[in-house]
Amino acid sequence: xxxxxxxxxxxxxxxxxxxxxxxxxxxxxxxxxxxxxxxxxxxxxxxxxxxxxxxxxxxxxxxxxxxxxxxxxxxxxxxxxxxxxxxxxxxxxxxxxxxxxxxxxxxxxxxxxxxxxxxxxxxxxxxxxxxxxxxxxxxxxxxxxxxxxxxxxxxxxxxxxxxxxxxxxxxxxxxxxxxxxxxxxxxxxxxxxxxxxxxxxxxxxxxxxxxxxxxxxxxxxxxxxxxxxxxxxxxxxxxxxxxxxxxxxxxxxxxxxxxxxxxxxxxxxxxxxxxxxxxxxxxxxxxxxxxxxxxxxxxxxxxxxxxxxxxxxxxxxxxxxxxxxxxxxxxxxxxxxxxxxxxxxxxxxxxxxxxxxx
Numbered sequence: 001x002x003x004x005x006x007x008x009x010x011x012x013x014x015x016x017x018x019x020x021x022x023x024x025x026x027x028x029x030x031x032x033x034x035x036x037x038x039x040x041x042x043x044x045x046x047x048x049x050x051x052x053x054x055x056x057x058x059x060x061x062x063x064x065x066x067x068x069x070x071x072x073x074x075x076x077x078x079x080x081x082x083x084x085x086x087x088x089x090x091x092x093x094x095x096x097x098x099x100x101x102x103x104x105x106x107x108x109x110x111x112x113x114x115x116x117x118x119x120x121x122x123x124x125x126x127x128x129x130x131x132x133x134x135x136x137x138x139x140x141x142x143x144x145x146x147x148x149x150x151x152x153x154x155x156x157x158x159x160x161x162x163x164x165x166x167x168x169x170x171x172x173x174x175x176x177x178x179x180x181x182x183x184x185x186x187x188x189x190x191x192x193x194x195x196x197x198x199x200x201x202x203x204x205x206x207x208x209x210x211x212x213x214x215x216x217x218x219x220x221x222x223x224x225x226x227x228x229x230x231x232x233x234x235x236x237x238x239x240x241x242x243x244x245x246x247x248x249x250x251x252x253x254x255x256x257x258x259x260x261x262x263x264x265x266x267x268x269x270x271x272x273x274x275x276x277x278x279x280x281x282x283x284x285x286x287x288x289x290x291x292x293x294x295x296x297x298x299x300x301x302x303x304x305x306x307x308x309x310x311x312x313x314x315x316x317x318x319x320x321x322x323x324x325x326x327x328x329x330x331x332x333x334x335x336x337x338x339x340x341x342x343x344x345x346x347x348x349x350x351x352x353x354x355x356x357x358x
Contacts, residue, residue, distance in 0.1 A: 023047075023063040040071035041174050041186075042209060048172065049190030054303070058084065058169020068172070077186075078173045083143055085135050086188060086228075088171070090180050092132035094119050097146075099228050100167075104271050105150070106157055106239060110232020122149060158277060166274065182221065183208070192220050195227035198263055234260045234268055245278075250354045252278055253347055256288035265298045266335065273300035280304060283312055285350055287343060295343055297327065297336040299350075306331040310357045319349040 026043035029036040047053070047064045055061055059079075060068055071077040082088065085096040094115040101109055108115050119126060124142050127133060138146070147167065154164050172186030182188035189208075196205035201223055207216045237259050238244045246253045252272075260268050269286040272278060283301040290296050297320070301312040313329035320327030320336040323345050327336025338346050 023067065026067060027063075037070060037074055038076065040067050040074070041076055041176075043067045044071065044077065044172055044186050045189045045193070048186045049194060053169065057081070058166065060170070060172075076175060078175055080171050080173070081169065082171045083135055083147065084167055084169050084171070084187065086191065087182065088135035089173075089184060090182055090188075091134060093124065093126060093135060093138070096135050098232075101228065101231060101235075101271050104235050104277070105154065106236075106277065110229065110236060118149075119146075122146065160280070163274065178213075181213075181217065182224070183213075183217070192224050194267075195224040196220050198267065199223045199227050200263070230261075230264060231267060231271065234264060235271060238268070238272075239277075245272075247279075247282070248351055250351055250358065251282045252284045254284060254286040256286055258289070260286075260288045262288055262290045262296045265296055269298035269300050270333070273302070283310065283354060285347065289340075290337070293340050294325075295338045295340060295346075297338060297346070299329070299334045299336075301332050303332065305358060308358050310354065315350055315353045315357075319346055319353065322346075322349055 023043065026036075026039060029039055044060065044064070044067060047060055047067075052064055053060050059065075068077060068079060072079065084100075086099040086101070087096040091099065095112060097105070097108055097118065098110060098112040098115040108118060116126075122145050124138070124145065125133065128137065135143075150167065151164050155161075174184050174186065174189070177184040182192050193205040193208065196202060196208075201219075204216060204220050204223065208220055234256075238254065238256065241259065244255050244259065246255070254269070254272060256265060256268065265286055265288050269284055272286070273280075273284050278284065280302040281304060283299060283305060286298045287295055297316065299312045299316055301310055305312075311331045313327075313331060313334035316327035316329055316334040316336045318327075320338055323338055323342040325336055325338035325342070325346070327334065327338075329335055336346075
């Protein structure tokens with residue numbers, strides 16, 4: 001199934017509209033009242049959470065950049081270039097590395113003890129007196145040492161240079177948030193909101209956006225810790241378990257049954273697609289069993305593939321409907337729900353359509 005120009009243009013316009021809706025909300029709010037300029041930080045959080053920093057230097061561009069500039073001018077945000085480990089200001093160095101999922105670092109992500117050994121072996125002091133040092137405390141030489149060693153390690157695992165450099169980018173620091181909290185970093189704020197929703201607590205996420213802190217923030221952090229631990233364990237199991245990640249001629253099929261809960265399938269598919277360990281020229285189709293007996297599907301495709309005309313959302317929709325299921329999404333991320341017993345047939349339909357496109 002090769003899409004015509006008008007069809008591709010339509011889906012591309014939908015993608016642009018989806019990415020800019022947060023921008024529009026912010027600009028409308030600001031137009032209604034200049035006081036709403038202080039909501040620029042939430043707009044930045046939304047853009048980062050939606051992975052709109054997909055540039056070579058991991059910085060927000062276009063209308064997002066305008067929002068960032070307005071926030072900077074008002075003294076709300078500071079932008080620097082640094083390592084993008086999670087908890088760069090709030091966690092000890094080894095814990096920041098272990099909680100990093102983008103890219104997923106085999107043998108280190110989710111493995112706190114191994115990360116501790118990794119840092120110690122580099123000769124980098126973990127403490128300053130009685131206080132644990134964080135990524136933000138490191139000297140440039142120490143940061144370079146960590147990055148260089150990870151580059152060697154990830155390259156040996158087959159990671160591309162592009163995926164390795166996802167560890168460096170623009171850091172958005174919210175100056176009015178308390179130091180040593182995850183809300184001070186834009187990406188950490190976004191991750192916190194996402195974890196609350198994925199763990200079934202969207203009200204906690206909404207409360208944070210409305211300004212609640214204290215016990216609400218503590219609960220959100222507990223949810224995030226649980227979420228990241230679960231994600232790390234799932235990824236490790238998928239990598240270690242034979243025949244779960246199967247490379248086909250034109251795509252990867254990841255069978256997550258009995259390993260990944262249906263609520264976690266989407267982030268798992270995303271992490272696998274950006275981890276660098278799989279060929280970016282092949283889409284990823286992840287499947288897991290649902291509590292009601294059906295099968296949930298989450299699919300991801302790289303920008304390189306969409307530039308060639310692949311629309312994974314259209315493929316999910318078409319393949320699912322052929323077997324009595326439902327599916328859809330956009331060009332780089334999509335999903336489906338299909339009947340039990342139809343998995344093999346569904347995969348064959350998907351692979352055929354991928355072959356016809358690329």
